[in-house]
Amino acid sequence: xxxxxxxxxxxxxxxxxxxxxxxxxxxxxxxxxxxxxxxxxxxxxxxxxxxxxxxxxxxxxxxxxxxxxxxxxxxxxxxxxxxxxxxxxxxxxxxxxxxxxxxxxxxxxxxxxxxxxxxxxxxxxxxxxxxxxxxxxxxxxxxxxxxxxxxxxxxxxxxxxxxxxxxxxxxxxxxxxxxxxxxxxxxxxxxxxxxxxxxxxxxxxxxxxxxxxxxxxxxxxxxxxxxxxxxxxxxxxxxxxxxxxxxxxxxxxxxxxxxxxxxxxxxxxxxxxxxxxxxxxxxxxxxxxxxxxxxxxxxxxxxxxxxxxxxxxxxxxxxxxxxxxxxxxxxxxxxxxxxxxxxxxxxxxxxxxxxxxxxxxxxxxxxxxxxxxxxxxxxxxxxxxxxx
Ligand code: DIG
Ligand code: MN
Ligand code: MN
Numbered sequence: 001x002x003x004x005x006x007x008x009x010x011x012x013x014x015x016x017x018x019x020x021x022x023x024x025x026x027x028x029x030x031x032x033x034x035x036x037x038x039x040x041x042x043x044x045x046x047x048x049x050x051x052x053x054x055x056x057x058x059x060x061x062x063x064x065x066x067x068x069x070x071x072x073x074x075x076x077x078x079x080x081x082x083x084x085x086x087x088x089x090x091x092x093x094x095x096x097x098x099x100x101x102x103x104x105x106x107x108x109x110x111x112x113x114x115x116x117x118x119x120x121x122x123x124x125x126x127x128x129x130x131x132x133x134x135x136x137x138x139x140x141x142x143x144x145x146x147x148x149x150x151x152x153x154x155x156x157x158x159x160x161x162x163x164x165x166x167x168x169x170x171x172x173x174x175x176x177x178x179x180x181x182x183x184x185x186x187x188x189x190x191x192x193x194x195x196x197x198x199x200x201x202x203x204x205x206x207x208x209x210x211x212x213x214x215x216x217x218x219x220x221x222x223x224x225x226x227x228x229x230x231x232x233x234x235x236x237x238x239x240x241x242x243x244x245x246x247x248x249x250x251x252x253x254x255x256x257x258x259x260x261x262x263x264x265x266x267x268x269x270x271x272x273x274x275x276x277x278x279x280x281x282x283x284x285x286x287x288x289x290x291x292x293x294x295x296x297x298x299x300x301x302x303x304x305x306x307x308x309x310x311x312x313x314x315x316x317x318x319x320x321x322x323x324x325x326x327x328x329x330x331x332x333x334x335x336x337x338x339x340x341x342x343x344x345x346x347x348x349x350x351x352x353x354x355x356x357x358x359x360x361x362x363x364x365x366x367x368x369x370x371x372x373x374x375x376x377x378x379x380x381x382x383x384x385x386x387x388x
Pocket of ligand 2: 256
């Protein structure tokens with residue numbers, strides 16, 4: 001049995017809003033008393049997290065006086081110093097206050113759009129002050145219930161204008177900060193713009209400073225859209241745009257459940273951890289999830305420990321899969337290549353095209369080959385079940 005104790009090198013992080021979630025839901029009141037940001041940092045220190053993230057208003061209430069702000073910050077920094085936790089990522093709450101009821105950057109009201117920029121600049125300053133290197137944008141209210149309300153082209157243009165402005169702000173302030181855009185298909189809006197990680201990757205390329213902007217894919221959000229999360233993360237990774245990641249779990253076809261990592265679909269979680277670890281992803285392993293509403297704070301700690309422990313167990317399973325001789329023999333057989341087609345791949349040339357057009361193929365013989373995926377998947381399941 002290996003050691004599944006979280007260590008700083010694992011870069012496990014949680015948001016204040018995750019372990020601080022008091023269990024309020026659309027159908028019920030809070031079930032847990034609220035803890036201060038400083039106490040939440042101590043809770044995360046106790047369970048072995050490396051870092052803590054926050055929305056501006058998770059830390060500083062939107063109507064806090066300057067002296068209240070200073071007192072909260074002082075306590076928060078004291079708890080960080082006591083526990084050794086860092087602040088790798090911060091973000092802006094552009095979704096809770098009623099002013100954002102029709103979005104922030106995409107609102108039809110220019111005062112709201114301007115206020116959202118102001119709030120974000122102040123929140124960026126706060127994040128940088130506390131050491132954040134990644135800044136997440138989740139446009140929870142950037143959407144609509146009726147397309148009569150807003151031309152989607154206008155929404156895209158307004159989002160781009162805001163992102164370009166804020167990239168220029170970071171450049172102007174010479175902050176060492178990069179942006180990570182987080183997609184979600186719906187909830188709390190009927191439909192949310194830039195609804196998947198794929199949409200975000202395309203949108204980023206239309207910005208003035210695309211090199212500053214990547215994505216923050218979340219398991220639950222891609223699952224809500226019925227997508228394979230591992231494929232979305234692979235596309236971001238391959239494009240050099242995986243700047244952050246929100247780990248949790250989610251049953252397909254449900255509201256945003258934000259379950260403990262690995263709590264629903266272990267196979268998907270396994271292939272995700274394998275992808276991240278095989279490719280030496282060096283960002284935070286951020287758990288944007290929360291404990292069941294049934295739990296007290298001991299249960300919240302169980303939730304946090306479970307996220308990290310499952311990640312480490314799956315990391316070990318991925319190493320086992322990579323070292324398993326029978327699995328690797330099947331992988332080698334699947335990828336067998338006599339090199340005879342190499343002459344046709346790579347950069348195009350007219351000679352290659354002519355030769356390929358003249359190449360004959362025995363379709364029946366090629367199609368008759370069995371690919372052993374059933375065997376390979378069963379071996380994978382048996383690694384996960386711990387019988388190999
Ligand atoms: C929800 O999935 C969003 C917000 O919690 C936050 O803005 C972002 C940061 O991880 N995830
Ligand atoms: Mn979510
Ligand atoms: Mn998230």
